[in-house]
Amino acid sequence: MQPASPVQPVATSDLRRAVSDVLDEFLRDQASVLREVSEDCAPVLDAISALLSGGKRLRPAFCYWGFHGTGGELPDEGIVTAAASLELFQAAALIHDDVMDDSDTRRGQPAAHRRFEALHARSGWDGSRERFGLAGAVLAGDLCLGWSDELFSRARLAPDALDRGRRIFNVMRTQLMGGQYLDMLEQASSDQRGTDGAVDRARRVVTFKSAKYSIEHPLLLGGSLAGASTDLLADYSRFGLALGEAFQLRDDVLGVFGDPAETGKPAGDDLREGKRTVLIGLAVQAADPTQAAEVRRLLGSPELDAEGVETLRQVLVDTGALSGVEKIISEQVDVACATLDAADVTEPARAALHELVVAATSRRS
Amino acid sequence: MQPASPVQPVATSDLRRAVSDVLDEFLRDQASVLREVSEDCAPVLDAISALLSGGKRLRPAFCYWGFHGTGGELPDEGIVTAAASLELFQAAALIHDDVMDDSDTRRGQPAAHRRFEALHARSGWDGSRERFGLAGAVLAGDLCLGWSDELFSRARLAPDALDRGRRIFNVMRTQLMGGQYLDMLEQASSDQRGTDGAVDRARRVVTFKSAKYSIEHPLLLGGSLAGASTDLLADYSRFGLALGEAFQLRDDVLGVFGDPAETGKPAGDDLREGKRTVLIGLAVQAADPTQAAEVRRLLGSPELDAEGVETLRQVLVDTGALSGVEKIISEQVDVACATLDAADVTEPARAALHELVVAATSRRS
Numbered sequence: 109m110q111p112a113s114p115v116q117p118v119a120t121s122d123l124r125r126a127v128s129d130v131l132d133e134f135l136r137d138q139a140s141v142l143r144e145v146s147e148d149c150a151p152v153l154d155a156i157s158a159l160l161s162g163g164k165r166l167r168p169a170f171c172y173w174g175f176h177g178t179g180g181e182l183p184d185e186g187i188v189t190a191a192a193s194l195e196l197f198q199a200a201a202l203i204h205d206d207v208m209d210d211s212d213t214r215r216g217q218p219a220a221h222r223r224f225e226a227l228h229a230r231s232g233w234d235g236s237r238e239r240f241g242l243a244g245a246v247l248a249g250d251l252c253l254g255w256s257d258e259l260f261s262r263a264r265l266a267p268d269a270l271d272r273g274r275r276i277f278n279v280m281r282t283q284l285m286g287g288q289y290l291d292m293l294e295q296a297s298s299d300q301r302g303t304d305g306a307v308d309r310a311r312r313v314v315t316f317k318s319a320k321y322s323i324e325h326p327l328l329l330g331g332s333l334a335g336a337s338t339d340l341l342a343d344y345s346r347f348g349l350a351l352g353e354a355f356q357l358r359d360d361v362l363g364v365f366g367d368p369a370e371t372g373k374p375a376g377d378d379l380r381e382g383k384r385t386v387l388i389g390l391a392v393q394a395a396d397p398t399q400a401a402e403v404r405r406l407l408g409s410p411e412l413d414a415e416g417v418e419t420l421r422q423v424l425v426d427t428g429a430l431s432g433v434e435k436i437i438s439e440q441v442d443v444a445c446a447t448l449d450a451a452d453v454t455e456p457a458r459a460a461l462h463e464l465v466v467a468a469t470s471r472r473s
Numbered sequence: 474m475q476p477a478s479p480v481q482p483v484a485t486s487d488l489r490r491a492v493s494d495v496l497d498e499f500l501r502d503q504a505s506v507l508r509e510v511s512e513d514c515a516p517v518l519d520a521i522s523a524l525l526s527g528g529k530r531l532r533p534a535f536c537y538w539g540f541h542g543t544g545g546e547l548p549d550e551g552i553v554t555a556a557a558s559l560e561l562f563q564a565a566a567l568i569h570d571d572v573m574d575d576s577d578t579r580r581g582q583p584a585a586h587r588r589f590e591a592l593h594a595r596s597g598w599d600g601s602r603e604r605f606g607l608a609g610a611v612l613a614g615d616l617c618l619g620w621s622d623e624l625f626s627r628a629r630l631a632p633d634a635l636d637r638g639r640r641i642f643n644v645m646r647t648q649l650m651g652g653q654y655l656d657m658l659e660q661a662s663s664d665q666r667g668t669d670g671a672v673d674r675a676r677r678v679v680t681f682k683s684a685k686y687s688i689e690h691p692l693l694l695g696g697s698l699a700g701a702s703t704d705l706l707a708d709y710s711r712f713g714l715a716l717g718e719a720f721q722l723r724d725d726v727l728g729v730f731g732d733p734a735e736t737g738k739p740a741g742d743d744l745r746e747g748k749r750t751v752l753i754g755l756a757v758q759a760a761d762p763t764q765a766a767e768v769r770r771l772l773g774s775p776e777l778d779a780e781g782v783e784t785l786r787q788v789l790v791d792t793g794a795l796s797g798v799e800k801i802i803s804e805q806v807d808v809a810c811a812t813l814d815a816a817d818v819t820e821p822a823r824a825a826l827h828e829l830v831v832a833a834t835s836r837r838s
Contacts (some may be wrong), residue, residue, distance in 0.1 A: 141644060145651035145681045152654055204615060208608040233661035234745065243573040243657045246611065247650045250569060252496065253615060254646035257622045261639055274626055281619035283505060285612045286510035289517055292608045296598035316510045351556040381598065408600065 118184065120169065120460065123191075125203050126184075127131035127168045130192040131160055134259050138251075151227055155220045155248050162215035167326040169196040169464055174330025174344055178459030182334055186265040190333060193260035194326055200252035201284060201321070207245045208292065209381050214370030221245035254280075266331055272332040280325035287316025294384045295408070311353070315388060318359070319352025323468070343451040347461070350443035355468040357437050360385040361430070362472070364421060376417035382408020386436070391429035399423045413465060441469055446447045484548065485534065485825065489557075491549075492533045494558040496525055499624050503616075515593055520585045520613050527580035532559040532691040534829055539695025539709055542822030547699055551630040555698060557639060558625035559691055566649060566686070572610045573657065574746050581737030586610035598764040618646075629699055637697040645690035652681025659749040660773070667810050672754035673774035676718070679751060679828045683724070684717025689831070712826070715808035720833040722802050724796070725750040727837070729786060735837045741782035747773020751801070756794035806834055 118126060135157055142149040170193035175187045205211075206219035213219055218226065224244030228237045260277060263270065293311045298306060327344040336344070362371050363378035364387060378385065392403055402423055406416045424430050448461055483491060500522055507514040533556035540552045570576075570582050573582035578584055582593065589609030593602040625642060628635065656678045663671060692709040701709070727736050728743035729752060743750065757768055767788055771781045813826055 109508060137817065138647060141647045142651045145648050146677065148658055149651045149654055152651070200615070206610050208604070208611055210604070231662065233660050236666055238658060239573070239659050242607075244654065246573055246614075247570050247654050247657075249611075249615075250565070250618060251647060251650045253618050254622075255642070257619075258639075258643045258646075267837050271626075274623075278619070278623045279506060281623075282506045282616060283510050285616045285619070286507045286514045286517070289514055289609065289612050290511050292612075293513055296593060296600050296605050297596065300597065310483055311509065379784060416573075445733070446660070 118172075119140045120133075120269060120463065121187070123172055124165045124171060126188045127165050127192045127195065128161075128190050130259070133257070134192070134196075134262075135160070140253060148249075151224070152248050152251065154417075155223050155244070156199060156252060158217060158223075159214065159220065160195060161203065162217070163195060163198070165195065165465070166189045166464070166468065167198055167322060168192055169460070170323055170326035170348070171330040173457045173464070175404050176330075177336045177344075177451075177453040177461070178331060178334040178336045179454045180334070180342060183264075186263045187330065187333060189263040190260055190329065191326075192266065193256045193263070196252045196256035196259055197281070200249045200256060201288075203245050203249035203252065206286065207242060207249070208288070211373075211377065211381075213373055217244070243414075251276070262334075269333050269335065272335070273329055276325055276329045276332050280321050280329070283316050284321045287313060287318070287320070291317050295382050298384045299404075303389075303392045303446035306384070307386055310384055310386040310389040310435065313384070314353055314356045315349065318356035319349050322355055323352035324348030335392050337452075340452060343447055343453070347444050347447040347451070350440040350447065351465055351468060354440040354444065356442075357386060357433050358469050358471065360387050361433060361437075362426065364417075364431070366458055366472065375414070376412060376420070379407060379417055380410060380412045387424055387429050387433050391424050391427045392427065392431045393428040395423065399427060437469060441465060483537075485828065488534060488537055488553070489530045491553045492530050492557045493526075495554050495624070496560060499561075499627075500525070501622070516589070517609065517613050520568075521564060521617060523582060523588075524567065524580065525560060527582070529562070529832070530558060530560065531829070531833065532563055532687060533557055534825070535688050535691035536695040538822045538825045538829070539692035539701075540699045541695075542709075542816075542818040542826070543696060543699040543705060544702045544819045545699070545720070548629075551628045552695065552698060554628040555625055555630065555694065556691075558621045558628070559694070561621035561624055562646070562686075565614045565621060568610050568614035568617065570653065571616070572607060572708055572823050573653070573695065576738075576742065576746075578738055580668070585609070585613050585637045614779055621642050628698075630645070634700065637700070638694055641690055641694045641697050642697060643693070645686050648681050651685040652678060652683070652685070656749075658750060660747050663749045664769075668754075668757045671749070672751055675749055675754040678749070679718050679721045680714065683721035684714050685693070687720055687773040688717035689713030702817075704818060710807050710817070712750065712812040712816070715805040715812065716830055716833060718811050719805040719809065720801045722751060722798050722805075723762065723834050724837065725752050725799060726802075729782075729789065731837065732793070741777060741785070743766075744772060744782055744785050745775060745777045752789055752794050752798050755797040756789050756792045759792040759794065759797075760788065806830060823836060 128451050135153065139153050142153060146454065171191040171194055172187055174442050175182060177459055203220045206214055211219050212222055221241040221244065225237045225241030228240040261270065292312055294309055326343055327348045328341060331344050360378065363373065364376065368375045388407065392400060395403060402419055406412055406420050444465055448458060498800055500518065504518050507518060536556040537552055539548060544602065551637055567579055571579055572586050576584050577587055586606040586609065590602045590606030593605040598605065613812055615736045626635065659678055689710055692713045693706060696706050696709050728738065729741065733740045755771065757765060760768060767784055771777055771785050774781065813823060
């Protein structure tokens with residue numbers, strides 16, 4: 109036997125592969141648990157596998173580097189498993205989010221509920237196709253939510269490390285659901301609540317619906333698993349919240365101005381769904397009466413066509429909302445980078461996290 | 474200080490109170506986690522609290538007695554917490570089940586999605602009331618699912634005991650979701666699959682959608698946490714599956730023939746939803762052409778009225794389906810009782826489980 113070599117944190121593409129391997133093996137195990145129920149459950153697993161095959165593995169990367177940023181010769185195996193569990197958690201959030209928003213596509217493929225609707229239609233079954241689609245997706249999301257926890261608990265880490273990680277995992281779950289509720293509430297009540305404070309409310313949604321669970325909590329999870337110091341965890345939080353906001357604002361910009369061929373989502377989907385993003389908040393706060401009337405008329409209209417999308421885009425440009433959002437992105441990236449440069453973090457982690465800053469905010473999909 | 478007295482397993486009503494206390498304290502903690510997101514999240518917690526205030530605490534009772542059935546002087550505190558986590562798991566299942574079935578009521582109160590619809594209407598908000606209701610309920614169910622796991626992990630039990638318990642918890646979650654999918658599938662495809670095997674298929678749904686998670690898995694969870702022998706776990710399984718089927722079949726009978734004032738559900742709801750129960754399976758297998766035509770015409774019709782419900786009830790009586798189901802219930806109760814009598818279980822647990830057999834199968838709600 110060779111002596112164990114000192115552990116080298118893996119490169120980004122290796123990490124992506126390692127995460128995918130963990131997920132593939134886990135899904136094979138779950139396939140046999142579901143097969144005990146019935147072979148007929150196969151489409152549920154197929155829908156989940158298809159979704160998991162895509163994705164940038166961003167959250168596992170933050171978790172992984174949050175762990176290795178603490179230094180020391182830490183074994184890789186356990187952290188890759190814990191990091192991969194975040195992909196299952198995100199899959200649950202995406203599947204249920206698409207049900208709640210009635211979205212058609214996700215990662216360039218049909219959304220889970222649309223897959224089940226298509227199965228129902230193709231099979232010539234009875235009853236409502238939409239109801240079957242909804243049920244299939246609710247259950248697929250529930251499975252992913254339970255599985256994220258199951259995979260996390262499988263990570264070969266010390267019981268006290270897992271307990272520390274669970275505290276982060278628990279807050280992450282609860283606050284994401286709270287943030288999503290706030291997002292729905294803001295869509296329903298924003299006209300009533302008025303334009304004053306619209307930007308602040310939208311930024312609060314961004315923090316809880318995205319920044320925390322996309323970046324801050326994954327980093328804190330990795331750091332906690334490795335027993336990071338209070339100071340480093342505070343730096344991870346500051347870095348994660350700033351970058352997380354920039355990440356989501358980039359997403360919002362892409363949701364309106366992005367190329368559907370690259371984002372995998374139809375142009376203007378966020379506008380059609382009436383999402384109350386920071387972009388919209390800035391626009392309504394700066395709009396003249398004509399522009400305000402256009403937003404009221406078009407935003408959230410299910411029949412919004414290409415021309416309507418173009419009109420809203422123009423309002424977002426003319427009111428300065430687009431440049432305002434780009435300014436926040438750039439400020440938050442600066443905060444994230446300055447925090448990272450000053451943090452007591454290992455050099456490989458600092459370099460990897462700098463790369464992730466670019467990946468999260470300069471992307472086109 | 475007094476010396477610790479030997480632990481006495483608590484009586485059933487004390488257990489119910491202890492479980493409620495654990496849940497109340499847990500929800501208070503979660504309220505503060507959600508308050509960090511926004512005070513506006515209060516209605517989500519209200520919906521969950523309202524649902525949890527009801528319920529027979531059946532699953533915690535099986536878990537508790539599965540634990541104390543193994544004997545020894547086991548501390549009570551940890552097991553009550555683990556047992557209470559099953560109520561949160563069930564709450565998640567019920568909230569999502571009502572969304573999938575589009576049910577109006579649960580435990581005599583409006584279903585969670587209806588509560589959120591009413592909030593939307595009362596507040597005069599924009600957009601679709603139904604969509605807001607759906608989103609609120611999906612998120613409330615997701616919260617309960619995450620919280621069940623969080624509460625389970627809080628139980629003061631040794632790490633290896635919790636690991637054994639988690640294995641049961643994991644299988645329970647996955648197979649319940651699989652069972653619910655099978656139930657939806659059976660409703661959609663049963664005409665296509667034909668009457669041959671309809672009863673077998675319906676009994677399979679009962680096993681995975683109800684018997685396992687209502688009784689078998691809670692018992693196994695308690696037993697595993699206490700380190701029960703393989704023999705005792707096998708007896709718990711046999712007992713739990715038999716009683717679990719009887720329990721669900723009693724539920725099916727109440728769903729068609731029960732008094733709405735006692736069940737808290739409108740009369741004939743299962744018939745309106747087109748549920749493919751064992752009752753229906755037996756009826757279609759024994760039906761003459763006229764009766765078969767009535768079932769085809771009425772079962773699953775959203776407009777099913779009191780007269781239609783009465784017609785279907787008559788078919789269920791005339792085909793012998795009702796007496797057939799009562800016969801299975803009685804056979805399965807016999808299997809459960811014989812298994813329990815022969816099992817190497819403590820006497821207080823044997824007595825309590827015998828009481829639970831009666832509670833689960835002779836109830837009227």
